[in-house]
Amino acid sequence: MESDRxxxxxxxxxxxxxxxxxxxxxxxxxxxxxxxxxxATCYRRIEELTAAGLLDLHDRVLSDEHRRTNVYRREVxxxxxxxxxxxxxVQVTERPEVKNKLDDVWRQIARD
Numbered sequence: 589m590e591s592d593r594x595x596x597x598x599x600x601x602x603x604x605x606x607x608x609x610x611x612x613x614x615x616x617x618x619x620x621x622x623x624x625x626x627x628a629t630c631y632r633r634i635e636e637l638t639a640a641g642l643l644d645l646h647d648r649v650l651s652d653e654h655r656r657t658n659v660y661r662r663e664v665x666x667x668x669x670x671x672x673x674x675x676x677x678v679q680v681t682e683r684p685e686v687k688n689k690l691d692d693v694w695r696q697i698a699r700d
Contacts, residue, residue, distance in 0.1 A: 590640075591678040594667065597640035602633050606643070610662040613646040617657070634660055642667075642680075 597603055605623050614622070620630040637643035638660070646661040666681040 591676065593640045594642065594678050594680060595669070595676070597636050597642060598667070600633065600636060602629065603637055606630070606633055606637060607662050607664075610643055610660055613659040613661040615649075615651070615657045615659050619660075637662075 598607075602623065602625050605625075606619055609619060609622055616627065616630045616634055619625060619634070620627045623630075625633070634643060638645070642662060642664055643660050644663045645658055647659050648656045649659055651657040663683055664680050665683050666679075668679040668681075670677040670679070
């Protein structure tokens, strides 16, 4: 993950809020409603976060209107930014695949 791209993505309005909310998969519409973000802005922010490797397309689910909708979930568990003199160090802890699979299993059990 590129440090500059990560910092740029985190510096944009709404992106940290979307990342916090993306512990569970949500659609752009859900993020927009939950966080009171204009929908067009929400789509742009999702694109930025995805390009930075912080958010990932998790699934395509059937919406209430019977249309396929993309849902996104964050790919990271932690981001640490350190300033050492003139240097900026960004450390990203990615969400382990095991944790993703375990979350999916629990979600499926809850639906049944």
